[in-house]
Amino acid sequence: MIHKFSQGNIYIVIDTNSGAVHMVDALTYDVLDYYPEETREKTVAILKDKYSSLEILECMDEIDSLINNNLLYSQENYLEHEAFKNRTTVVKALCLHIAHDCNIRCKYCFASQGNFQGERSLMTSDVGKKAIDFLLLNSGNRTNLEVDFFGGEPLMNFNVIKEIIDYSKEKEKAYNKNIRFTITTNGVALNNTMMEYINENMFNVVLSIDGRKEINDFMRYTVNGEGTYDLIVPKLKEMASLRNHENYYVRGTFTRYNLDFAQDVLHLADLGFKHISVEPVVATDENDYAIKEEDLPKIFQQYEYLAEEYIKRKNSDKNFNFFHFMIDLNQGPCVIKRLLGCGAGAEYLAVTPDGELYPCHQFVGDKKFSLGDIHQKTLNTSIYESFSNAHVYNKEACNNCWAKFYCSGGCHANAYNFNQNINIPYKVGCEMEKKRIECALIIQAKLLQEE
Numbered sequence: 001m002i003h004k005f006s007q008g009n010i011y012i013v014i015d016t017n018s019g020a021v022h023m024v025d026a027l028t029y030d031v032l033d034y035y036p037e038e039t040r041e042k043t044v045a046i047l048k049d050k051y052s053s054l055e056i057l058e059c060m061d062e063i064d065s066l067i068n069n070n071l072l073y074s075q076e077n078y079l080e081h082e083a084f085k086n087r088t089t090v091v092k093a094l095c096l097h098i099a100h101d102c103n104i105r106c107k108y109c110f111a112s113q114g115n116f117q118g119e120r121s122l123m124t125s126d127v128g129k130k131a132i133d134f135l136l137l138n139s140g141n142r143t144n145l146e147v148d149f150f151g152g153e154p155l156m157n158f159n160v161i162k163e164i165i166d167y168s169k170e171k172e173k174a175y176n177k178n179i180r181f182t183i184t185t186n187g188v189a190l191n192n193t194m195m196e197y198i199n200e201n202m203f204n205v206v207l208s209i210d211g212r213k214e215i216n217d218f219m220r221y222t223v224n225g226e227g228t229y230d231l232i233v234p235k236l237k238e239m240a241s242l243r244n245h246e247n248y249y250v251r252g253t254f255t256r257y258n259l260d261f262a263q264d265v266l267h268l269a270d271l272g273f274k275h276i277s278v279e280p281v282v283a284t285d286e287n288d289y290a291i292k293e294e295d296l297p298k299i300f301q302q303y304e305y306l307a308e309e310y311i312k313r314k315n316s317d318k319n320f321n322f323f324h325f326m327i328d329l330n331q332g333p334c335v336i337k338r339l340l341g342c343g344a345g346a347e348y349l350a351v352t353p354d355g356e357l358y359p360c361h362q363f364v365g366d367k368k369f370s371l372g373d374i375h376q377k378t379l380n381t382s383i384y385e386s387f388s389n390a391h392v393y394n395k396e397a398c399n400n401c402w403a404k405f406y407c408s409g410g411c412h413a414n415a416y417n418f419n420q421n422i423n424i425p426y427k428v429g430c431e432m433e434k435k436r437i438e439c440a441l442i443i444q445a446k447l448l449q450e451e
Helices: 026-031 040-047 053-068 125-137 154-175 192-201 213-219 229-242 262-270 293-313 335-340 381-388 412-419 427-450
Strands: 002-007 010-015 021-024 093-097 104-106 144-150 178-185 204-208 220-222 248-254 275-280 348-351 356-358
Touching: 002 427, 010 026, 010 427, 021 427, 026 040, 026 053, 040 053, 093 125, 125 144, 125 154, 125 348, 144 154, 154 178, 154 192, 192 229, 204 229, 213 220, 213 229, 229 248, 248 262, 262 275, 262 293, 293 427
Parallel strands: 093 144, 093 348, 144 178, 178 204, 204 248, 248 275
Antiparallel strands: 002 010, 010 021, 104 220, 348 356
């Protein structure tokens, strides 16, 4: 299977199975519309008014060479790959819901403004320590583990975070493990003491802001209804600076109210942030801010514009990284990652303040997906196995999709929320993902041309 696309004078051909990406000329791009499905003779006859017969024949020879070297129309056998057949699913990451409460209110919040459709509560240090024990005991031979502090707003329970980290550092040595910590915060409660501790102890930080003041404050406001932009921007800038602009992301959400979201990305870059992620809201049609299929052409235009701006700013003081444009063509993901993606429900689990286990933060509160709890130290194996087997080969829509090994089948939560089945991907999300991949590859092609 191949996928080809062009933007401007750049022509790209992707070999889905091998992962090879080819930057080709217009002749090759056109020939691949027909050859090798059509015979060499018929291909020459179809294109002879546009190119010479010799050019077409030489091009087909080059295509044959790529095919023979498994770089075009390659076959794949990942299901038979030893790494996949013999995989042992272990828990390698936990999302600790340190606070089912929040100090702001966001219109699009999937967590019901922080309480996840339940009572507002904070995780105790006892639950947090048991969660760490659960991770250490269920991580098999995996050495590097991850713990994300999530909410609600985690900073509302900062002292417990510190207790959990202290406990983790003590326990990991006995198991010969290394736990890396991440925190996601809206920044409202950040102070210098917190920043210093976070920078000393957190491998990564996610700082929430939606972009321009009017956009951010329309969706993200305090309990009293006041916008958060002026309150958080100085703190987020300070945090990024203290981290030497490394190992952090400012993370926003765009909705139907700001389909010109590229302006929000560029606004954040103009503020000095170097690592930016602004992602589409995931909401059903009854919400006025929900993205609809009819919005896709404008969204695609924004991604293309953003890609051009990314290139223009590459060597300037306003340069930035955009999360969805970060593709490593030199050392891509392993086989398991290509097939299973984030590992939600199998390798990655969420823990509620009372210790209940869920496949990920977006399933929390839906009892159908309760996996057990850290007190009993058991897992609902039927649910666990259903997520472990939610790979691209068990998703019909992925079978003939060129992007399946980039997105690994997409988000299980989005699939379930829209289709009530984790094996049926969210179509609108798929289309946006494919466009982002194309833009990411165009960026790399243009940067290569400039070298």
